[in-house]
Amino acid sequence: MSANGPNDDWPRAVIEFLREILPVDSRSPLRWSDSSMTAYQLGCDALVALGQAERFGPGALAKDRPKLPAVLPRWDDICVTVLGLADVTFLQPGAPTPPESYQPIRTATYTNVAAYKTADAARASTDILPLLAILGLTENGRWTRASETIHWRDAGGWKPSNLEDVRFVEAVKIACETMPDDIEDEMDRLVRITDDDVEKSATRIRNFTDTNYANARRRGQEVAPPEVVPPEIELARARASVEQNRCGQLDWLFYRRWRLSDGWLSDEAAQRALEIFHDPLAENMRRAVISERYDGLVMAELGWKPPAKTFAS
Numbered sequence: 001m002s003a004n005g006p007n008d009d010w011p012r013a014v015i016e017f018l019r020e021i022l023p024v025d026s027r028s029p030l031r032w033s034d035s036s037m038t039a040y041q042l043g044c045d046a047l048v049a050l051g052q053a054e055r056f057g058p059g060a061l062a063k064d065r066p067k068l069p070a071v072l073p074r075w076d077d078i079c080v081t082v083l084g085l086a087d088v089t090f091l092q093p094g095a096p097t098p099p100e101s102y103q104p105i106r107t108a109t110y111t112n113v114a115a116y117k118t119a120d121a122a123r124a125s126t127d128i129l130p131l132l133a134i135l136g137l138t139e140n141g142r143w144t145r146a147s148e149t150i151h152w153r154d155a156g157g158w159k160p161s162n163l164e165d166v167r168f169v170e171a172v173k174i175a176c177e178t179m180p181d182d183i184e185d186e187m188d189r190l191v192r193i194t195d196d197d198v199e200k201s202a203t204r205i206r207n208f209t210d211t212n213y214a215n216a217r218r219r220g221q222e223v224a225p226p227e228v229v230p231p232e233i234e235l236a237r238a239r240a241s242v243e244q245n246r247c248g249q250l251d252w253l254f255y256r257r258w259r260l261s262d263g264w265l266s267d268e269a270a271q272r273a274l275e276i277f278h279d280p281l282a283e284n285m286r287r288a289v290i291s292e293r294y295d296g297l298v299m300a301e302l303g304w305k306p307p308a309k310t311f312a313s
Contacts, residue, residue: 003262003272005075006136006146011050011068013134014078018047021085022060030062038278039084045274046081049073076259077274079135080153086132087125088113090156116143118159119151149260149281158280163288167260172288174263183253183264190246191294193239202238250290254282 022043025031034041036058044060047053051069053060087108108125113132115121122143124132132138137147149167151157162168179187209226216223229237255277257265265273276282290297 003074003076010134011072013131014082015050015052017131018043025059031056031059033059042081042276043085046078049274071272073274074272076150077276079137079150080276081274083154086128088122090120090122113138114142117148119143119148152281153279155280163284171260171285172292175289176292178263180264183257186253190250193242197242198235198239201242202234205238205241250286251283254286255279258282258285
């Protein structure tokens with residue numbers, strides 16, 4: 001499936017779905033609130049990208065004259081956004097599939113969507129089925145081949161076994177071999193952590209702790225003074241803080257500029273992308289690429305191990 005999607009009907013269907021499901025701001029029926037929730041935030045972003053609204057504070061404001069843009073946002077990003085908002089519950093592998101008559105919520109009617117390879121079976125509201133079909137995610141009561149890697153971008157759909165999937169393995173190789181110069185330069189900068197970076201982090205942590213203690217005392221609170229930490233432990237904590245921050249910045253490189261179906265996006269192509277953060281596929285690709293490019297480096301990722309296979313020639 002390309003970034004354009006399976007047909008020309010999906011944008012209108014998605015717009016109707018988003019208009020109905022996003023919470024309306026109490027101050028105006030023409031304003032949607034993201035309620036500080038990721039799924040709603042991405043939904044508001046999608047309405048903006050589809051030419052129906054403008055970002056307005058913590059939400060989106062409907063345009064007086066909404067119009068689809070000449071260049072549509074990416075179909076795969078829209079699919080991830082829709083699944084994050086849709087009434088779809090993925091079933092645990094190996095668990096018995098509830099009967100069709102099972103209704104966990106009395107006001108809704110549910111049906112089962114059969115599994116497709118790594119795309120687990122699910123229970124979905126019948127109201128969402130037409131949209132899933134228009135998007136090319138389901139067909140004849142089953143997830144489609146095109147939907148499979150879309151599910152990889154959802155926390156409930158990502159599995160550790162995906163690291164060994166030939167599509168993931170090949171994507172790591174392609175990402176390393178075709179990396180644009182600007183991405184390579186930024187990655188090199190973020191991975192390189194100097195002693196000065198660690199010292200500055202230690203100073204910030206120390207100042208933050210001291211300030212919080214001083215403010216608490218001014219408010220008359222009885223608080224223990226800051227812990228006296230041995231220098232080696234202080235520096236280790238500071239380095240971990242830097243690594244965690246750099247990992248976040250590296251993740252954003254992949255959120256914005258990388259997609260499984262296309263590899264690295266050009267600046268122009270990236271304009272179509274929605275910033276789907278908390279994307280486990282992008283995060284795991286970042287980990288694998290960093291490990292491959294920097295000789296097994298694992299930054300602030302306790303419990304994660306690089307794939308066994310490497311691609312260096």
